[in-house]
Amino acid sequence: MLTRRQLAAASTAILAAPSISRAQETPGVTTTEIRIGSINSLSGPLSAYSVISRSNAAMFKRVNDQGGINGRKITFITYDDGFQPPKTLEQARRLIEQDRVAFLFNTLGTPTNSAIQRYVNQRKVPHLFLATGADKWANPKEYPWTIGWQPSYRVETQIYAKYLLEQKPDAKVALLYQNDDFGKDFVNGLRDVLGARYDGMVRSASYEATDPTIDSQVVSLQTTGADVLVCATSPKFAAMAIRKVHDVGWRPLTFMANIASSAAAVMQPAGAEKGIGVITSDFRKDQTDPAWADDPGMNEWRGFMRQYLPDADLTDNNYTLAYGFGVTMIQVLRQCGNDLSRENVMRQATNLAPLEVPTLLPGIHVSTSPTNYKPVRHMQLQRWDGRTWVRFGRVIEGADV
Numbered sequence: 001m002l003t004r005r006q007l008a009a010a011s012t013a014i015l016a017a018p019s020i021s022r023a024q025e026t027p028g029v030t031t032t033e034i035r036i037g038s039i040n041s042l043s044g045p046l047s048a049y050s051v052i053s054r055s056n057a058a059m060f061k062r063v064n065d066q067g068g069i070n071g072r073k074i075t076f077i078t079y080d081d082g083f084q085p086p087k088t089l090e091q092a093r094r095l096i097e098q099d100r101v102a103f104l105f106n107t108l109g110t111p112t113n114s115a116i117q118r119y120v121n122q123r124k125v126p127h128l129f130l131a132t133g134a135d136k137w138a139n140p141k142e143y144p145w146t147i148g149w150q151p152s153y154r155v156e157t158q159i160y161a162k163y164l165l166e167q168k169p170d171a172k173v174a175l176l177y178q179n180d181d182f183g184k185d186f187v188n189g190l191r192d193v194l195g196a197r198y199d200g201m202v203r204s205a206s207y208e209a210t211d212p213t214i215d216s217q218v219v220s221l222q223t224t225g226a227d228v229l230v231c232a233t234s235p236k237f238a239a240m241a242i243r244k245v246h247d248v249g250w251r252p253l254t255f256m257a258n259i260a261s262s263a264a265a266v267m268q269p270a271g272a273e274k275g276i277g278v279i280t281s282d283f284r285k286d287q288t289d290p291a292w293a294d295d296p297g298m299n300e301w302r303g304f305m306r307q308y309l310p311d312a313d314l315t316d317n318n319y320t321l322a323y324g325f326g327v328t329m330i331q332v333l334r335q336c337g338n339d340l341s342r343e344n345v346m347r348q349a350t351n352l353a354p355l356e357v358p359t360l361l362p363g364i365h366v367s368t369s370p371t372n373y374k375p376v377r378h379m380q381l382q383r384w385d386g387r388t389w390v391r392f393g394r395v396i397e398g399a400d401v
Helices: 004-025 047-065 085-098 110-122 153-167 181-201 215-222 235-247 263-270 296-308 318-336 342-349
Strands: 033-040 073-080 103-105 173-178 202-207 228-232 253-256 279-282 378-384 389-391
Touching (some): 153 253, 173 215, 181 228, 215 235, 235 263, 296 318, 318 342
Parallel strands (some): 228 253
């Protein structure tokens, strides 16, 4: 006959067994570890974004230094794809089938994530908080295991189109765009607002991410007589475009994609004075803006940067972007408790109550639901003054446009 102590011990073991078993059954999860995979352009034309992975690694190190998630330490594995979609698929297979990560987090790029979206969804591997604003990531019916994070490029472009019509209702618009889903979201965003006027108002030129230069496209667009220029470009090409537009004496009202608004990676390399007047939009606080000098959220971020990334360029807004990614991912892991099954990780990622992120602008937060795969949906316009970005107007939600 069992004693009371033996019965209590047996009951405890039975209650603990499901969570232990589940941890053992879930790839990348043990009682002491959570293994997370990511893919970034650590080399190649989009290597400016490699700092995002560097920041993610530092954030997980901070979590580990603080004891981890429910006693589990995070192992963060990042591989380079050079922004080549076939390589992205190769690295995704390596992470999932060989490294046996629990899920993928913050993989970079639109064409690169497109190359692995079907694969990860077929295998039911969470594909979380992608480092791309393509509108296609919010498609829970067809791809329930994939979710983006930042505002959609399409919504961003709708905001620009509405503003340009207010300022120049009879504008001639030149569109320079990267020939992939990222660039095509800008085409669609302009069409959404301009409607039947699009064909008469817009002249466009595209480029490939592997092109050495976009000088010829800029010159071609200048000859159209456009007085508005919309650039759907990554950082390297954004800097080229700003420089070339200035050097040829063209002075259009210029809109630059949010992902190419880094002072360190774009505006300074282009020549800070050459970009004066360029408009973009953002959802993050800008470290160079004096308005945030004593902001508690930005002070938290600065403290993290001093301790974990002391040699980083604080004017590179990819670090504030990455902080938002990291805060969101860590919140999901905390919500999971001891159930780190892939199903529950996805469940928690799509059930985020309004989450305050220290580096986001006031009035902008992260929230998701099983039918809302757009965690951040607000932005504010801002203009480059030769030194920093100056915000103007109100915070706008995509649905407001």
